[in-house]
Amino acid sequence: MEDTEDQKVSQRLERDKGTKSYEEGNSKKGSRVSLNSLRRRKYFLVSVGLLFITLLSIGTIALIYTKDDHRIQEGVTVSGLDVGNLSQDEAKMIIDKEVNSLLGQTIKLKVGSESPEVKLEDLGFTINSDLALQEAYDVGKKGSIYEKLVSKLSANSGIMINLSQKIDESKLRETLKGTFIKFNKPATDATFQITKENTMKISNEQVGQIIDYEALIKEIEGIDIHKLVPELQVQFKDQVPLITAAQLEDQKITGLLASYTTRFDPSQTARTENVRIASKALDMAIIKPGDTLSFNNVVGERTVEAGYKDAYIIVNGEFVPGLAGGICQVSTTLYNTGLLANLGVTQRSNHDLAISYAPLGQDATVAYPDLDLKFKNNSGGYLLVRTRTSNNSITIEMYGKVKPGQQVFIDNTIESVIPVVEQRLVDETMAHGASVLKQQGQPGYIVKSTRTVKVNGVIVNNEQLKQSRYQALPKIFSVGP
Numbered sequence: 001m002e003d004t005e006d007q008k009v010s011q012r013l014e015r016d017k018g019t020k021s022y023e024e025g026n027s028k029k030g031s032r033v034s035l036n037s038l039r040r041r042k043y044f045l046v047s048v049g050l051l052f053i054t055l056l057s058i059g060t061i062a063l064i065y066t067k068d069d070h071r072i073q074e075g076v077t078v079s080g081l082d083v084g085n086l087s088q089d090e091a092k093m094i095i096d097k098e099v100n101s102l103l104g105q106t107i108k109l110k111v112g113s114e115s116p117e118v119k120l121e122d123l124g125f126t127i128n129s130d131l132a133l134q135e136a137y138d139v140g141k142k143g144s145i146y147e148k149l150v151s152k153l154s155a156n157s158g159i160m161i162n163l164s165q166k167i168d169e170s171k172l173r174e175t176l177k178g179t180f181i182k183f184n185k186p187a188t189d190a191t192f193q194i195t196k197e198n199t200m201k202i203s204n205e206q207v208g209q210i211i212d213y214e215a216l217i218k219e220i221e222g223i224d225i226h227k228l229v230p231e232l233q234v235q236f237k238d239q240v241p242l243i244t245a246a247q248l249e250d251q252k253i254t255g256l257l258a259s260y261t262t263r264f265d266p267s268q269t270a271r272t273e274n275v276r277i278a279s280k281a282l283d284m285a286i287i288k289p290g291d292t293l294s295f296n297n298v299v300g301e302r303t304v305e306a307g308y309k310d311a312y313i314i315v316n317g318e319f320v321p322g323l324a325g326g327i328c329q330v331s332t333t334l335y336n337t338g339l340l341a342n343l344g345v346t347q348r349s350n351h352d353l354a355i356s357y358a359p360l361g362q363d364a365t366v367a368y369p370d371l372d373l374k375f376k377n378n379s380g381g382y383l384l385v386r387t388r389t390s391n392n393s394i395t396i397e398m399y400g401k402v403k404p405g406q407q408v409f410i411d412n413t414i415e416s417v418i419p420v421v422e423q424r425l426v427d428e429t430m431a432h433g434a435s436v437l438k439q440q441g442q443p444g445y446i447v448k449s450t451r452t453v454k455v456n457g458v459i460v461n462n463e464q465l466k467q468s469r470y471q472a473l474p475k476i477f478s479v480g481p
Contacts, residue, residue, distance in 0.1 A: 070087060070088075071085055071086060071087055072084055072085065072086050072087075072088070072091055072136050072137055072139065073085075073139045073140045073159075074156070075156050075157065075158050075159060076136045076139050076159045076161065077158070077159070077160050077161070078091070078095055078132050078133070078136050078160075078161045078162075078163065079098065079132070079160075079161070079162050079163045079226065080160075081094055081095060081098055083095070083136055088133060088137050091133055091136065091137075092129070092133055095129045095132065095133055095163070096129060098163070099127045099129045099163065102120070102127060102163075102225045102226070103119070103120050103121040103125055103126075103127065103225075104119060104120075104121065105119070105120050105225065105228050106118060106119050106120070107120065107123075107223070107228060107229070107230065107231065107232060108230060108231040108232070109179065109180075109216075109231075109232055109234050110231055110232065110233050110234060111180060111183050111211070111234040112183065114183075115231065116179050118175060118179060120223075120225060120228075122171075122175050123167070123171075123172050123175055123176075123220060124167045124168035124169065124170070124171035124172035124175065125165060125166070125167055125223075125225060126165070126166045126167070126168060127163050127164070127165055127166075127225070128163070128164050128166070129163060131164065132161050132162070132163050132164070135161050136161050139159055165224075165225050167220070167221055169217070172217060172220065173213065173217070176211070176213055176216065176217070177213075180211045180234070183211060184208070184209070184210040184211060185208050185209045185210065186208045186210060186239060187205065187206060187207055187208030187239040187240060187241040187242075188205060188206045188208070188241060189205050189241045189242055189243035189244075190202060190203060190204055190205040190241065190243050190244050190245040190247070190248050191203045191243075192248055192252070192382075194253075194284070194286075194384060198253065198256070198384060198386060198397075198399045199252075199253055199254070199255075199399075200248065200252045200253045200382070202245050202248045202249065202252065203245070204245045205241035205243065205244045205245055206241065207238050207239065207240060207241065208238065208239035208240075208241075209236050209237075209238065209239070210236065210237060210239045211234060211235075211236060211237075212234075212235045212236060212237040215235050215237075216232070216234055216235070219232050220232070248382075250381075251289050251380065251381040251382055251401065252381060252382065252401065253381065253382050253383075253384055253399045253400055253401065254381075254400075254401055254402045255399065255400075255402040256397060256398070256399055256402070257340075257341040257342075257379065257383075257398045257399060257400045257402060258337050258338075258339075258340035258341035258342075258397070258398050258408070259337065259340075259395060259396070259397040259398075260333055260336040260337040260340060260395070260396055261333070261393050261394065261395040262329055262332060262333045262336075262357045262358055262393065262394055263357060263392050263393045264326070264329060264357065264392060264393070264394070265392070266391050266392045268311065268326070270309040270310060270311040270325070270326075271311035271312070271325055271326035272326070273307070273308075273309055274302075274308050274309060274311055274324050274325060274326040274327050275326050275327065275329055275330055275389065275394055276389050277306065277307050277308060278299050278302075278324075278327045278330040279330050279387040279388075279389050279394050279396075280387070281298065281299045281300060282295075282298055282299055282330065282334065282385055282387050282396070283385065283386060283387040283388075284384070284385070284386070285298045285383075285384075285385040286382060286383065286384055286385075287375075287377045287382070287383040287385075288377065288382060289377055289379070289380060289381055289382060290376075290377060290378075291377050292346065292374055292375065292376055292377070293338070293343070293374065293375040293376075293377060293383065293385070294372055294373075294374050295331050295334060295366050295372055295373040295374070296366060296368050296369055296372045296373075297372075298385075299327075299330075300368075301368045301369070302323060302324035302327060302368055303323075304323070308323055308324040308327075309323070309324075309325075310322065310323055310325065311324075311325025311326050312325045312326075313325040313326075313328075314351055314352050314353050314365070319353075327366065328351065328355075328363070328364070328365045328366060329357055329394065330387075330394060330396075331364045331365065331366040331373045332355070332357065332358045332362070332363045332364050332365075333358075333394050333395070333396045334364070334373060334385075334396050335348060335362065335363070335364035335373055336358065336362055336410075337396045337397065337398050338375045338398070339362070339408065339410055339451055339465075340408045340410070341379065341383075341398045341400065341408070342378075342379070342406065342408050342451075342453055343375040343376065343377065343378060343379065343383075343398075344375060344376035344378045345374075345375060345376075345465065345466070346374045346375065346376050347372050347373060347374040348364050348373055348374075348466060349364065349365050349371060350363050350364070350365065350468035350469070350470065351363055351365045351470065352365075352470065352471050353442070353444075353470055353471055353473055354442060354444070354445060354470040359410075359412055360412055360414065360445055360447045360468065360470070361412035361447035361448070361449040361465070361468045362410060362412065362449065363468070379400045379401055380401050381400050381401025382400060382401070383398055383399070383400045384398070384399040384400065385397070385398055386398075386399065403455070405455045405456040405457075406453065406454070406455050407453070407454045407455075407457075408451065408452070408453050408454075409451070409452045409454070410449065410450070410451055410452075410465075411449070411450045411451075411452065412447050412448070412449045412450075413447065413448045413449075413450075414445050414446070414447055415446045415447065415448050416445070416446045417443050417444070417445055418443055418444030418445065418446070418470075418471070418472040419443055419472060420441035420442065420443050420472050420473070420474065420475050421441070421472060421474045421475070422441070422474065422475045422476075422477070423474045423475065423476045423477070424476075424477045424478075424479050425438070425476060425477070425478050425479070426478075426479055426480075426481055427478040427479065427480065427481075428481055430478060430479065430480035430481070431480045432480045432481060433480055434479065434480040435477050435478070435479045435480070436477065436478045436479075437475075437476075437477055438476045438477060438478050439473070439474070439475065439476035440475060441472065441473050441474050441475030441476070442472065442473045443472050444469075444470045444471045444472035444473075445468070445469075445470045446467065446468070446469050446470075447467065447468040447469075447470070448464070448467055449464075449465040449466075449467070449468065450462065450463065450464055450465065451463045451465055
């Protein structure tokens with residue numbers, strides 16, 4: 001039994017000894033693991049530190065390398081000019097000298113046997129040197145540090161900036177026009193003269209030879225100022241006349257279209273003189289096909305300097321003295337001639353009061369500059385206006401392209417009559433009950449006018465003309481009190 005107890009004690013001692021040895025082994029193993037971890041952390045921190053120092057060094061070097069020294073980067077050229085390591089002002093002097101040299105170059109423009117020399121500057125060439133200079137200066141100075149660094153390193157391999165050229169086309173055209181004006185032989189249009197018989201004598205047109213400016217401008221715009229060609233060949237082109245003899249033949253005056261005559265009282269000398277002056281101004285007026293015949297444009301402003309005199313005119317329904325009185329008889333005569341010539345009426349106004357020298361509905365009043373008489377020349381040919389005055393009459397004729405068999409008729413219908421109003425004005429100087437007629441009144445009218453056109457007796461057009469409305473002129477008596 002004692003042996004048994006001894007055995008148990010011995011076994012326990014052995015177990016305790018083994019446990020202690022295990023714990024000591026684990027303790028040694030843990031110490032080794034901690035040491036390795038510390039070593040790895042140390043290496044990591046050292047590596048990070050070295051990397052930081054390296055990056056900091058590189059950044060510092062890059063910052064120093066890309067610092068703006070206010071000079072153009074080495075290796076930069078402007079159109080072959082070395083501007084590296086120069087300030088902007090220094091580079092500008094070199095570039096401006098080159099620009100002046102380029103623009104001062106001349107080119108020969110050969111035309112026929114002559115070759116005028118013209119400077120590029122006079123041909124409108126310009127060079128934007130400031131833009132090129134700024135672009136050169138900006139190399140290595142714009143953007144992030146990385147972008148500056150890349151730009152500077154690229155400059156080491158060479159960066160070439162070109163001077164850009166432009167052309168002022170208006171100046172180019174002006175120079176070419178002044179240079180070649182003597183070489184042009186412009187086309188001449190067919191012309192005509194009016195004969196004594198009021199017909200047209202036609203002269204032929206001539207084709208012109210002029211510089212082909214568009215082709216020349218295109219060639220000049222293709223010039224490289226850095227590789228200038230010594231000479232350009234100037235080409236000619238035909239210039240076609242605007243008016244040909246064939247056109248005039250088709251539109252020529254062949255005879256009398258219409259004529260109309262009105263009469264006046266020659267004892268009214270001032271009025272008669274006004275009629276003669278306006279009639280003379282209208283004589284020989286020529287209106288092209290499609291153009292407008294304007295009385296005011298042809299006759300012009302009525303002034304004392306032009307010789308016009310005071311005579312009675314109608315103003316606000318009354319006869320009062322006024323400059324150029326009587327001129328409306330000329331416009332009325334022209335109106336009737338134009339109606340009979342079958343021209344298109346585009347502007348016409350009747351008088352306020354009915355007049356005696358033309359039928360109701362067939363008068364035309366004018367006043368410079370707005371109250372006008374206008375016709376559209378729709379005859380298909382040229383129009384010629386001829387006027388003549390006698391002792392007591394004015395006749396206006398229109399010559400043009402006659403349409404055989406054409407007849408024109410004017411018909412007027414009085415639609416209503418405006419009665420005369422009688423007025424009695426007291427005159428204190430007259431005897432009681434006395435009465436004197438001071439103004440003979442006349443009725444007013446509303447008149448409808450129609451123009452009928454026949455060709456070989458057949459009606460081809462029936463046109464309503466503008467209605468005419470005339471005021472009534474009161475009958476006035478002066479009476480005693």
